[in-house]
Amino acid sequence: MKTPILDELNKIRKRERVSFHMPGHKGKSTLINWADYIPYMDTTELDGLDNLHNPTGIIKESQELAAKAFGAKKTIYSVNGTTAGIYIALGAVTNPGDTILIQRQSHKSIYNAAILNRLNIDYIYANYNEKYHLYTGINPLDVELKLKENPNISAVVISHPNYFGLCSDIEKIAEIVHKYDKILLVDEAHGSHFTFSDKLPVSSLEAGADICVQSIHKTLPSFTQTSMIHVGTSRVNIEKLKRMSSLYQTTSPSYIFMLSLEIARAYMEDEGKYRLDKIIEKAEELTEKLKAIDGVYVFTGDEEDRTIKYKDATKILFGIENMTGTQVMKALMEDYGIYLEMSDYYYALALSSVMNDEEDFDYLKKALEDLARRRPEKGHKAMDFDLPKAKASICLYEAYYSPKEVVNLRESIGRISASFVIPYPPGVPLLCPGELISPELVEYIEFANQIGIEIIGLISYNKEKIEVVK
Numbered sequence: 179m180k181t182p183i184l185d186e187l188n189k190i191r192k193r194e195r196v197s198f199h200m201p202g203h204k205g206k207s208t209l210i211n212w213a214d215y216i217p218y219m220d221t222t223e224l225d226g227l228d229n230l231h232n233p234t235g236i237i238k239e240s241q242e243l244a245a246k247a248f249g250a251k252k253t254i255y256s257v258n259g260t261t262a263g264i265y266i267a268l269g270a271v272t273n274p275g276d277t278i279l280i281q282r283q284s285h286k287s288i289y290n291a292a293i294l295n296r297l298n299i300d301y302i303y304a305n306y307n308e309k310y311h312l313y314t315g316i317n318p319l320d321v322e323l324k325l326k327e328n329p330n331i332s333a334v335v336i337s338h339p340n341y342f343g344l345c346s347d348i349e350k351i352a353e354i355v356h357k358y359d360k361i362l363l364v365d366e367a368h369g370s371h372f373t374f375s376d377k378l379p380v381s382s383l384e385a386g387a388d389i390c391v392q393s394i395h396k397t398l399p400s401f402t403q404t405s406m407i408h409v410g411t412s413r414v415n416i417e418k419l420k421r422m423s424s425l426y427q428t429t430s431p432s433y434i435f436m437l438s439l440e441i442a443r444a445y446m447e448d449e450g451k452y453r454l455d456k457i458i459e460k461a462e463e464l465t466e467k468l469k470a471i472d473g474v475y476v477f478t479g480d481e482e483d484r485t486i487k488y489k490d491a492t493k494i495l496f497g498i499e500n501m502t503g504t505q506v507m508k509a510l511m512e513d514y515g516i517y518l519e520m521s522d523y524y525y526a527l528a529l530s531s532v533m534n535d536e537e538d539f540d541y542l543k544k545a546l547e548d549l550a551r552r553r554p555e556k557g558h559k560a561m562d563f564d565l566p567k568a569k570a571s572i573c574l575y576e577a578y579y580s581p582k583e584v585v586n587l588r589e590s591i592g593r594i595s596a597s598f599v600i601p602y603p604p605g606v607p608l609l610c611p612g613e614l615i616s617p618e619l620v621e622y623i624e625f626a627n628q629i630g631i632e633i634i635g636l637i638s639y640n641k642e643k644i645e646v647v648k
């Protein structure tokens with residue numbers, strides 16, 4: 179009997195001592211013992227169990243309780259993650275052919291939503307902080323400039339926080355967007371816990387967002403794939419939102435997932451709220467201790483960088499001198515059984531949640547003390563990841579659905595990209611479908627290939643080919 183997924187999951191279960199990654203439940207139960215509920219509670223729309231696609235009973239009530247807890251006018255559960263949540267929310271606040279303003283550093287679900295909803299895209303760029311080698315926040319004045327320049331923009335999409343827990347001045351951005359009578363949609367995939375503590379950044383709904391989508395599973399104790407779409411203002415057409423929800427979500431929504439969303443909300447309204455404050459304290463204490471370890475650095479902000487308004491204390495962004503973030507992440511996993519959320523050239527990211535034990539933080543500190551003591555004497559080359567900017571030639575969805583051909587990189591200069599080309603790090607699209615391939619972009623790809631940066635979207639084993647519009 180071959181069970182490769184089961185085998186690998188069992189291996190990790192044996193090896194992992196501490197989780198500093200998603201999902202937020204960290205492999206533990208809250209309020210109920212999930213072992214008693216799975217698989218029995220995995221059921222269908224039996225009498226009395228309501229229907230996510232037309233809720234009038236228990237699902238309606240559960241969503242209303244969630245709306246109250248998160249400060250929304252209306253909440254819809256997404257059992258297809260924030261990915262579908264973004265498709266739904268963006269579909270609800272736009273019409274095909276509209277233009278939206280997004281951050282270039284947006285998650286691919288936003289790009290995919292633009293393809294599905296046939297939207298044109300205009301970009302704003304997060305600040306690249308050269309001192310700390312990080313993309314940080316959005317300057318609200320850049321949003322204003324774009325809205326002045328391009329009156330066709332109907333909605334603005336902002337990520338709050340970014341992957342590293344950094345937040346732009348979202349209140350100011352909401353004020354500007356509304357001054358121009360546009361919609362603010364917030365991708366709050368990494369910020370569903372904000373509502374539950376004053377020590378965390380302001381939530382997007384509090385800041386004035388019209389609509390937001392949260393991956394409850396990323397930072398709160400619910401199962402992977404469980405998200406919520408929250409409506410903050412009367413600018414959102416609820417009937418259209420419901421239609422979009424039915425368009426993009428499965429016709430067999432999982433009761434385990436919906437229950438998991440309900441449990442996470444109920445837990446956070448009570449015990450979870452107190453635990454969250456404790457965990458924030460513990461994460462802040464750890465941050466201070468890490469800063470004091472010789473050879474360890476932690477990013478806690480940059481007073482000179484005015485694009486950072488808030489930093490989420492539950493996300494600890496750190497590194498060790500003379501090691502790449504990826505080497506640190508690998509060593510923590512292999513030598514100490516500590517699994518982190520992600521790493522790049524400079525940093526590794528530990529994601530803590532209400533389900534971490536206080537001892538987890540002490541264990542991470544000890545491991546980093548030990549690892550820093552053993553760090554190599556010589557460092558790696560300093561590198562910048564501020565990407566050259568591409569220019570659109572045709573719109574994203576047109577290029578996406580066009581006939582394509584594969585050509586050598588050098589021959590692609592002057593052609594239109596048919597795919598997303600994304601170097602990791604920094605995980606930001608260098609090229610999107612519809613953008614013109616310039617000599618500068620090809621040089622960057624060649625340079626990235628040479629130094630071993632992983633590039634998604636190139637073709638062939640040694641990555642010297644690219645798909646272009648025919």
Ligand SMILES: Cc1ncc(COP(=O)(O)O)c(C=O)c1O
Nearest residue numbers: 259260261285287337365367393
């Ligand atoms: C910023 C951001 N937005 C949206 C998503 C999609 O969320 P989900 O995994 O819940 O579909 C992710 C997932 O990693 C993300 O990082």
